[in-house]
Amino acid sequence: MINVMQFLPYFAFAMAVAYATIGNAVVYVALKRRRIPVGFAWAGTPFYLYRICTNNVDSVGDTLRLFSLSTNLAFLAGVLLAIPLLMVHNP
16 A cells, blocks of 8 residues: 555655646747747756746736746755655665
């Protein structure tokens, strides 16, 4: 039987990574559809898409800007969850 408390950090890490990745893809496509120049090579870098959204807030809107911020926060949450998981498996 699976112990939920041992499984929960792994699940939270996987969800944070999935949300950050899929969210960045959605923001990237939305920016490209609005014809805002985005460097493809830098699109996965943390806070890059958020900076583009903040610099073009008139054509982007607050919703996409905040969604971009939430994907960055999910990335940071995934990093913070990964550190203890790595320490448990690599003492």
